[in-house]
Amino acid sequence: MNWETVPWCECDSRSLAESQLKPGDIVFARTGATTGKSYLIKDCPPETVFASYLIRVRVRENVEPRYVSHFFQTTDYWSQITRGSRGAAQPGVNATTLKTLEIPVPPLPEQRRIAAILDQADVLRVMRRVALVDLDSLTQSIFIEMFGDPATNPKSWPYKSLIGLGNVVTGGTPPSSKPGMFEGPIPFVTPGDLESDESVKRSLTTEGAKESRTVRAGSTLVCCIGATIGKMGIARVQSAFNQQLNAVEWTGEIDDIYGYAALRFFKPTIRAWGASTTLPILKKSSFEKIEIPVPPVSLQREFAEKVKAAEKLRVAHKSSLAELDDLFVSLQNLAFKGGL
Missing domain, CATH: 3.90.220.20 (DNA methylase specificity domains)
Structure with a gap:
């Protein structure tokens, strides 16, 4: 508290x-x-x-x-x-x-013994959650250490617009009245799927994907309309996406992981540019004008390797936290049934 x-x-x-x-x-x-x-x-x-x-x-x-x-x-x-x-x-x-x-x-000494055991188990969970929060911010820290803050560009990298660094695409939704569009093999990304470790909830058939837009794995997806404007994610596989999202398929000048990390620094810009109407919206023509720093590709790839290592550690910590949560529930059930 x-x-x-x-x-x-x-x-x-x-x-x-x-x-x-x-x-x-x-x-x-x-x-x-x-x-x-x-x-x-x-x-x-x-x-x-x-x-x-x-x-x-x-x-x-x-x-x-x-x-x-x-x-x-x-x-x-x-x-x-x-x-x-x-x-x-x-x-x-x-x-x-x-x-x-x-x-x-039970008697007071037993209550205190049980409480102490559960307190210790809970401390482990808290420590793991703190570590996860630190790891979530590690990518940004690595970026600033290697490239500096894009807002001030202390290392004087050249800047280029998104349209000059990749293929910028706006998504679409197949007509629900048309049969055979949904529940197929192609993930259909919507704003709720962004910035989440969960699997994409909806999917399209091959025919449904033709009525939408698809991008390759590694593309950056950005919500550009509504209350969640500025949310971002990376397409894990070839994916379709709805009309609330713009995507950037990066070209050879930009590493996928670097491009996603760099664009995240421009969330405030996306929100500010889209806040001029009652319904926040950033049109594709404005979105693709956003400029990001372009350091050497070799340095971008070095950054990407560090991020991958940090992500592996984050996944391991998250798995460990899930195990600790399960252990804690088991201890609780045992504790109040006289099993500790």
């Missing part, structure tokens, strides 16, 4: 006495998308109160707050919450629901 970002409010002494938070308190979301989610207050400023859309739970002295907080992450807890809100017009959590929860409560 970053207390510096939490809003302040006027609060009289009576309200403070009724709603004050202390270390060890657990707060729950009453309604909305986060209904039932909880947070353990480990530390807080001396005069901190909770909002009206939250519920505060303060456990007795013979109960370890960390133990209870871990229980509130388990499938058993969520099953009880779901049963308690079933049939309600708007599912929610209230004090009555929480009072009826059944929680296994």
Whole structure:
């Protein structure tokens, strides 16, 4: 919890006495998308109160707050919450629901032992997530180290427009009324697929691809219309894409990985150029005028090799995090069934 970002409010002494938070308190979301989610207050400023859309739970002295907080992450807890809100017009959590929860409560020393084990396992997950965040920003750091910031161009590389560095193409969507267009072997990329590790959700047949546009593997795809304008991705294989996207098939003067990384620095430009209308849109004629630095291809390829190595490390970290998440869930299930 970053207390510096939490809003302040006027609060009289009576309200403070009724709603004050202390270390060890657990707060729950009453309604909305986060209904039932909880947070353990480990530390807080001396005069901190909770909002009206939250519920505060303060456990007795013979109960370890960390133990209870871990229980509130388990499938058993969520099953009880779901049963308690079933049939309600708007599912929610209230004090009555929480009072009826059944929680296994071993002696206090055992609670603390279990909480310590789960805390340690959770620390490993947090560390892995921090490492992933660092790796996500590593490509940009490598780029700046090798080529400098494109905004200031400290190494005086020549600049060229996208239209001079590749084939710029706008996508299209096959008519849904025409049979045999979708669910084929060719990925059909839309804005929701960009900047994601997930597989492309939709696909086209060979006939459907003829009604769209396709680009080769390695091309850079950029959303140029709507709320997600500026999102980017790389085509992993030959792909079709819809009319919200422009693509750049780089020529021999630009390495695919370098071109994608360089263009990412121009997200603010794409958003700014497309913000002049109610619906943000950057026309192909404007998009292809964007200029990026063009260092020697040999240096671009050296950069690409470093990025590939970083990506392998990122994939390994992500796989490790998934394993740690599975291990943590298993430990939780064992812990609250007396198996630890």
